[in-house]
Amino acid sequence: xxxxxxxxxxxxxxxxxxxxxxxxxxxxxxxxxxxxxxxxxxxxxxxxxxxxxxxxxxxxxxxxxxxxxxxxxxxxxxxxxxxxxxxxxxxxxxxxxxxxxxxxxxxxxxxxxxxxxxxxxxx
Numbered sequence: 001x002x003x004x005x006x007x008x009x010x011x012x013x014x015x016x017x018x019x020x021x022x023x024x025x026x027x028x029x030x031x032x033x034x035x036x037x038x039x040x041x042x043x044x045x046x047x048x049x050x051x052x053x054x055x056x057x058x059x060x061x062x063x064x065x066x067x068x069x070x071x072x073x074x075x076x077x078x079x080x081x082x083x084x085x086x087x088x089x090x091x092x093x094x095x096x097x098x099x100x101x102x103x104x105x106x107x108x109x110x111x112x113x114x115x116x117x118x119x120x121x122x123x
Contacts, residue, residue, distance in 0.1 A: 001105035008098025
C-alpha cells in the first residue's frame, strides 16, 4: 500500500517542481526504483488467497491483465494529450489511480497480523 502512496506522491511532487534536469533525473530514479517493487507483495497476496498450487497460473493471469491495462493506459494517455495538448491530465489520473490503489489495499491492513505483514513487505 505504501508503494502506491509513495509513487503518487512522487508524481505530485514532480508536477509541482520546476522541470530542471536534476528534477527530471530524480523523478526518473524514483519511478525506476519503485517500478516493479509491487511484484513480491502481489505474488504473496495471490499465493495466500489461492494457494501455492495455482500461484504460477494466477500470477500469469495477473501479469497478462497488467500488460493489457498498460497498453490501454498508454493509448488513453495519448488520446488525452492529443485532445488537450498537455500531459497534466495524464499525471493527475496517475495520482488518482495511485490513491485508488491505496484505498483498495486498506482492507488488507484491517484484517490483522497476516495482512499487516504483507503491507510491511510492500513498504
